[in-house]
Amino acid sequence: MSQSIAVLGAGLSGLRCAALLHEEGFDVQVYEKADRIGGRMMTDKVDGFLLDHGFHVMQSAYPTSKRAFDFEKLEAQAFEPGAVVVQHKKGKAKFWRLADPFRRPVQGLAGGLNGFASPFDLLRVARLREFVRRGKTEQVFSGDDKETSIMLRKRGFSQSMIDRFFHPLFSGIFLENDLRTNERMFRFVFRMMSEGDMVLPKDGIAAAPRFLADVLGDERIHLNTDAEVLDEQTLRIAGQDKTFDAIVHAYNPRRTESKRHVWTLHFGASKSPFSSNHIMLNGDVKTQNQLIAHIAVPSDVQPSYAPNGRSLVTVTIVGETAEALGLTSAEEVLDVATKELRSWFGSDVDGWKNLAIQHIEHALPEVGAGTALSGLPSTTEKSFECGDHTVHGSVEGALLSAEKTSQRIIEAFASN
Numbered sequence: 001m002s003q004s005i006a007v008l009g010a011g012l013s014g015l016r017c018a019a020l021l022h023e024e025g026f027d028v029q030v031y032e033k034a035d036r037i038g039g040r041m042m043t044d045k046v047d048g049f050l051l052d053h054g055f056h057v058m059q060s061a062y063p064t065s066k067r068a069f070d071f072e073k074l075e076a077q078a079f080e081p082g083a084v085v086v087q088h089k090k091g092k093a094k095f096w097r098l099a100d101p102f103r104r105p106v107q108g109l110a111g112g113l114n115g116f117a118s119p120f121d122l123l124r125v126a127r128l129r130e131f132v133r134r135g136k137t138e139q140v141f142s143g144d145d146k147e148t149s150i151m152l153r154k155r156g157f158s159q160s161m162i163d164r165f166f167h168p169l170f171s172g173i174f175l176e177n178d179l180r181t182n183e184r185m186f187r188f189v190f191r192m193m194s195e196g197d198m199v200l201p202k203d204g205i206a207a208a209p210r211f212l213a214d215v216l217g218d219e220r221i222h223l224n225t226d227a228e229v230l231d232e233q234t235l236r237i238a239g240q241d242k243t244f245d246a247i248v249h250a251y252n253p254r255r256t257e258s259k260r261h262v263w264t265l266h267f268g269a270s271k272s273p274f275s276s277n278h279i280m281l282n283g284d285v286k287t288q289n290q291l292i293a294h295i296a297v298p299s300d301v302q303p304s305y306a307p308n309g310r311s312l313v314t315v316t317i318v319g320e321t322a323e324a325l326g327l328t329s330a331e332e333v334l335d336v337a338t339k340e341l342r343s344w345f346g347s348d349v350d351g352w353k354n355l356a357i358q359h360i361e362h363a364l365p366e367v368g369a370g371t372a373l374s375g376l377p378s379t380t381e382k383s384f385e386c387g388d389h390t391v392h393g394s395v396e397g398a399l400l401s402a403e404k405t406s407q408r409i410i411e412a413f414a415s416n
């Protein structure tokens with residue numbers, strides 16, 4: 001008879017771990033306390049728009065994503081590499097298009113030369129790119145492990161380049177306001193951006209966990225189930241005690257300790273404010289104490305995100321930035337963000353319909369300087385833990401933890 005495994009949590013890590021064990025012939029049951037799968041990767045349908053919970057992309061170069069997903073089946077579409085940086089100069093909004101700083105650093109950043117980047121910055125990006133791409137991917141998780149801001153200064157980037165390019169981009173990825181995230185994480189993300197694309201699935205980001213659930217089969221996933229853990233092998237579910245050969249805890253038991261939070265505003269517009277499929281970085285967010293980190297128009301890349309003839313504009317605001325400006329309510333955040341949007345896109349913004357204001361708390365685990373970012377929590381023989389918090393806060397971290405945990409279980413039972 002096959003061994004029985006209970007997985008608590010139907011986020012990405014729980015589903016991937018369960019799917020891998022199921023494929024190996026284990027009898028797997030997943031118990032999720034929420035009313036739907038996906039954890040932090042969810043999508044709502046509002047007025048025909050697909051609203052992801054927070055601006056969320058998949059990276060086609062993530063090694064584990066390549067193994068776990070079929071991007072063709074997900075009908076994924078890519079943003080253009082690079083970004084547009086907006087900056088106010090003499091009271092007017094200037095837009096600098098950076099073609100592809102991750103793959104063609106010199107040509108890719110040339111668009112910023114008259115704005116915020118110096119010729120030295122271009123060369124330093126080229127050197128940084130070469131540095132992060134050296135050796136195997138895992139190697140980025142060894143070596144120095146200081147804060148990202150310290151690493152950028154040490155590599156000689158101008159303050160303008162840090163404030164106007166790296167800050168809005170990476171504060172919006174790390175969801176913190178000081179670039180205090182471990183430089184290993186920066187190196188990893190930079191490397192992935194230089195090797196692949198930021199993509200969106202046709203059915204929204206929730207299509208990623210859905211893909212894994214389909215491998216597993218819905219009959220093995222039990223929603224709205226708050227299982228009480230009695231011991232390493234026993235759960236009490238709806239008043240009944242059930243014993244398993246092992247239990248996997250696929251969630252972060254200390255998630256509420258994370259201070260990283262994000263506000264995401266979604267707007268329906270009659271036309272896209274952009275002329276290219278880039279994301280737009282707010283080059284003034286740091287220097288002018290502004291609010292918005294970046295903006296994307298998912299429907300430009302993936303038309304399924306908006307009904308015919310409409311565009312979806314998604315605005316990302318790092319929670320700590322809002323805090324620093326003393327903004328705590330949704331109304332205050334919307335008010336200040338709308339003023340910034342108007343300063344770039346003029347009165348068109350008055351015609352945009354606010355579809356949702358999401359405030360996502362405890363969004364990512366804290367990964368500061370000196371964190372290993374490649375470990376596994378201590379587990380006992382029958383009780384295992386996985387989730388992005390055990391590696392690093394990303395789709396890659398969640399999937400890698402799942403792969404490592406499932407492998408441990410397979411090995412543990414093979415030797416029994």
Ligand SMILES: Cc1cc2nc3c(=O)[nH]c(=O)nc-3n(C[C@H](O)[C@H](O)[C@H](O)COP(=O)(O)OP(=O)(O)OC[C@H]3O[C@@H](n4cnc5c(N)ncnc54)[C@H](O)[C@@H]3O)c2cc1C
Pocket residue numbers: 008009010011012013014031032033034037038039040041053054055056057058059225226227250251252262360362363364386387388389392393394395396397398
């Ligand atoms: C706004 C935002 C944007 C992001 N953008 C990106 C991005 O662009 N690229 C990227 O790579 N990563 C991104 N991430 C990170 C990525 O979403 C996460 O790393 C990943 O989804 C984590 O998956 P997980 O399974 O580890 O945890 P979770 O998604 O948190 O899943 C845990 C699940 O366990 C359930 N659960 C908790 N306790 C119990 C219990 N006792 N019993 C049963 N179930 C339980 C929860 O309800 C949840 O469903 C983003 C995250 C956020 C919040």
